[in-house]
Amino acid sequence: MGSFDARGKSPLFTLIIYGVLVMSLMGIFIPFIYVISSSFATEQEFLSRGFFIFPREWTIEAYGYLLSNENFTTAFGNSVQITVTGTAINIILTSLMAYGLSKSWLQGHRYLNFMVLFTMIFSGGMIPTYLVIKELGLINSYWALYLNMAIAPFNLIVMRSFFQNIPSELEEAARIDGCSEVRLFLRIVIPLSMPAIATFTLFYAVFNWNQYFYAILFLNNSSDWPLQVYLRQMLIETTSGMEADAGGFHYTPAVKMAAVIITAVPLLIVYPFLQKYFNKGMLLGSVKG
Structure with missing residues (x-):
């Protein structure tokens, strides 16, 4: 039997809950950051690196190009x-x-x-x-x-x-x-x-x-x-x-x-x-x- 804190909750159970919440947050946060950061990347960087979280070179050409459409x-x-x-x-x-x-x-x-x-x-x-x-x-x-x-x-x-x-x-x-x-x-x-x-x-x-x-x-x-x-x-x-x-x-x-x-x-x-x-x-x- 595991120990319990003053509120009657097991530390291991609390740790598991926090772990699930952190993984769920990362599953939402990483794709969100990828979409935002990759919109500022160059086409050459997509061809050379594939997947990345932050581009090496930031540019707003994609937004200007799209808004001119x-x-x-x-x-x-x-x-x-x-x-x-x-x-x-x-x-x-x-x-x-x-x-x-x-x-x-x-x-x-x-x-x-x-x-x-x-x-x-x-x-x-x-x-x-x-x-x-x-x-x-x-x-x-x-x-x-x-x-x-x-x-x-x-x-x-x-x-x-x-x-x-x-x-x-x-x-x-x-x-x-x-x-x-x-x-x-x-x-x-x-x-x-x-x-x-x-x-x-x-x-x-x-x-x-x-x-x-x-x-x-x-x-x-x-x-x-x-x-x-x-x-x-x-x-x-x-x-x-x-x-x-x-x-x-x-x-x-x-x-x-x-x-x-x-x-x-x-x-x-x-x-x-x-x-x-x-x-x-x-x-x-x-x-x-």
Whole structure:
């Protein structure tokens, strides 16, 4: 039997736990450092050294080369447009519907809640979804992306639970003072719900920024493709032996790593500003089912 410390834990067990955590951290940290450092390396160093953690010669040529690629900058702008517009539509529609479904006095709210839950279990499928979008005339339009996933059922249910936690006495007092439902929602409910709204804004922003499957399904024009589809094309062209795109841009390993870094940076910048709301929003929205 091994000895135990004052808290009743074995030092050997604690050592094993720390060892597993350190190895897990290294498994995440080393590839992350490799991607960043190799984006500043020269093509000659990739050919001569193969794998390395830190390059001997640092250069920003890959970033300048990539940012001069009109196809990449267009795809980046498309992703920004899809993320900003799509997230705004997502959060507005989700919050409005969740607030309505959180009211037990709303006629038919049980039926509507069931329909929301039903869509979490069963989906229409790819072909019916495509046919509906085609009949609506939304092919080659960003509205096919905005409206197709305008409301995520899981996000709606959690946000509805958050609204249900708001004291009804507060809303009744506002109504007695002559506050309309719209003003009550905008002036009282929304400020109190900022943790939930910020949390699901982040969820929707990540989803929209990573738009890939629906983009290649509904968008046929390459000039409308978001950044994730552009990265796919870069991968296809390099793995098929073509090291340059139609514009003649050469995809060196450093350029590919730089593309990964630039793609990840926007979300890494936004996340710290919303992190303080993240845990609070998820916990408060999970109190009631």
